[in-house]
Each structure stands twice: as C-alpha cells, then as structure tokens.
Amino acid sequence: MASPLDELINTHQEALDAKDPSSRFCVLITIDEHDFPASRVLTVRSVEHQGISLYVDKYSPKIQHLQSNPNFELLFFWPSLMKQYKVRGDFELYSDDEQTAGWINKPYAGRLVDLYHSLGRVQSSPVDSLATVQAEIKQLADQYPQQQLTEMPDQLVTLLLKPTHIGAWINVQEDRIHDRREYSLVGDIWCEQVLVP
Ligand SMILES: Cc1cc2nc3c(=O)[nH]c(=O)nc-3n(C[C@H](O)[C@H](O)[C@H](O)COP(=O)(O)O)c2cc1C
Incomplete structure (x- = not known):
C-alpha cells in the first residue's frame, strides 16, 4: 500500500498547484485546560515526510495546551479537489x-x-x-x-506535527459514495481501514 503520507503530500501539492486558497491554511484543534476543544486557523509552511510544519509562538495558548495534553487534530479541506484530511500524531517544537x-x-x-x-x-x-x-x-x-x-x-518556533493517524474523505461526484479511509501507523507500517461514507 502506498503511504497515506505520500498521498497527503501529493494532494497538498495538487491543491497548491490548483491555487486553492485553502491549500495555505489548516485548522489545528487542541484540548484546553477545561477539556474543551480549541480550534484555530494556521498557515501551513510545509507538508513533508518528516511532518507538517507550522510557525507559532511558543507561549501561545495552543502550545500551552499541547504541552499539558499532547492530543491534537489537524484538519485540511481543499475545496478545489473536494478532499478532506484529518491528522493526529506526535509533535515537536524547535528553533x-x-x-x-x-x-x-x-x-x-x-x-x-x-x-x-x-x-x-x-x-x-x-x-x-x-x-x-x-x-x-x-x-x-x-x-x-x-x-x-x-x-x-526567540519565542517564535516551528511546530512539527508528525502524523500517526490520517483520515481521508475523497469526494466521488458520480454516485456520491465518497471514499473514506482511516490510516494508522503501527510500528513503521501504515494500516488502512475503509469506512462507510
Ligand atoms: C488565515 C489565518 C492564518 C493564520 N496563520 C497563523 C500562523 O501561521 N501562526 C499563528 O500562530 N497564528 C496564525 N493565525 C492566528 C491563529 O488563528 C490564532 O488566532 C493565534 O495563533 C492564537 O491562537 P491560540 O490563542 O489558540 O494560541 C492565523 C489566522 C488566520 C485567520
């Protein structure tokens, strides 16, 4: 099976090539100090094999959230392609x-x-x-x-999100039976699960 990370990288590039305004942005959801989900739009700096890079302030609430609860979800939606990807995983912060x-x-x-x-x-x-x-x-x-x-x-840093779970929603125009898949990284192997759309 081709890696879903390759699919994500290639599809992001396709959205960039199509000049989809949404290709430059994503939504990052963290869990706040009251256990509520907290979402915000961020600018995507790159989508690569090492992960998804974002530029952030290390004292901002989103980073405080991640430091006390590492669970996050990153959402991409590229309307020009009618494709949605959700990403969960690990994170790293560095200069x-x-x-x-x-x-x-x-x-x-x-x-x-x-x-x-x-x-x-x-x-x-x-x-x-x-x-x-x-x-x-x-x-x-x-x-x-x-x-x-x-x-x-100094407080401006790169937040690297390293996918371990990827959820794909691909529009299928003809019959509206959209292609939904979830991928999980087990060791260094990606496992695939097809979902009912
Ligand atoms: C189009 C757009 C792009 C943004 N890009 C960034 C970004 O790259 N980095 C960033 O820290 N905030 C960015 N922001 C602001 C965030 O949405 C958010 O308001 C800010 O980071 C504070 O979030 P927090 O209080 O949840 O930490 C952007 C907002 C918009 C609407």
Whole structure:
C-alpha cells in the first residue's frame, strides 16, 4: 500500500498547484485546560515526510495546551479537489534556521506584532481595548524602525506535527459514495481501514 503520507503530500501539492486558497491554511484543534476543544486557523509552511510544519509562538495558548495534553487534530479541506484530511500524531517544537532567516521577509507590521508578543503582551492574552494595542505597537514602531527590526524573537518556533493517524474523505461526484479511509501507523507500517461514507 502506498503511504497515506505520500498521498497527503501529493494532494497538498495538487491543491497548491490548483491555487486553492485553502491549500495555505489548516485548522489545528487542541484540548484546553477545561477539556474543551480549541480550534484555530494556521498557515501551513510545509507538508513533508518528516511532518507538517507550522510557525507559532511558543507561549501561545495552543502550545500551552499541547504541552499539558499532547492530543491534537489537524484538519485540511481543499475545496478545489473536494478532499478532506484529518491528522493526529506526535509533535515537536524547535528553533528552525529557515524560519529565522526568512523572518526578515515578513511584512514589517507582522514583525512588529511578533516583537510586541515577545515584550510581554502574550498572544491571546486579554487587553482593555484594540486602541491600547494600536498605541503600544505605534510606540514600538517609533522605537524599532523597519531597518532595525531584523532579529526574530526567540519565542517564535516551528511546530512539527508528525502524523500517526490520517483520515481521508475523497469526494466521488458520480454516485456520491465518497471514499473514506482511516490510516494508522503501527510500528513503521501504515494500516488502512475503509469506512462507510
Ligand atoms: C488565515 C489565518 C492564518 C493564520 N496563520 C497563523 C500562523 O501561521 N501562526 C499563528 O500562530 N497564528 C496564525 N493565525 C492566528 C491563529 O488563528 C490564532 O488566532 C493565534 O495563533 C492564537 O491562537 P491560540 O490563542 O489558540 O494560541 C492565523 C489566522 C488566520 C485567520
């Protein structure tokens, strides 16, 4: 059996080639401190054999969730292909040279927000108003003009999600009997289970 990871990588590439806007994003679901599912959209940096790479702030709630409960689900839906993939597995967080080197190419406004987080306003923490955030970021912009904001804050890291379970839903237009499969990695072998659509 071809590896479902190969299928995921190839299908993601197909969605990119089709310029499917959803190919650039995914939804990551973690379990919060109250045992509720917590979802958010993230930008997909790459889908490769080693796993799915995302760029995150290591002090953000999603990472706090993963550190206290490693269970997650990642959802891809590519409407141009009418294919959905769900991924569960293990995760790793690390500082990545490519991410560090590429940070300078991020728009200045985004770099300022990253700096803002690193100086004490933790991502997703409560704040009294949007105006406060705007005023504080404006102050940072005065302090750190574009040319001087070149070093990526340490807390930005790569989150690598390493699939051990993949669920596929493939639209079959002709008879609407969609192709549903679940794959589990047992040792280093992927096992396949067909599901009723
Ligand atoms: C289109 C889109 C792309 C996003 N990309 C990222 C991303 O790559 N990394 C990230 O940390 N947050 C990204 N976000 C913001 C997250 O959805 C989320 O608001 C933020 O990471 C805080 O999540 P948390 O409080 O659950 O940790 C993106 C949001 C949208 C709508």
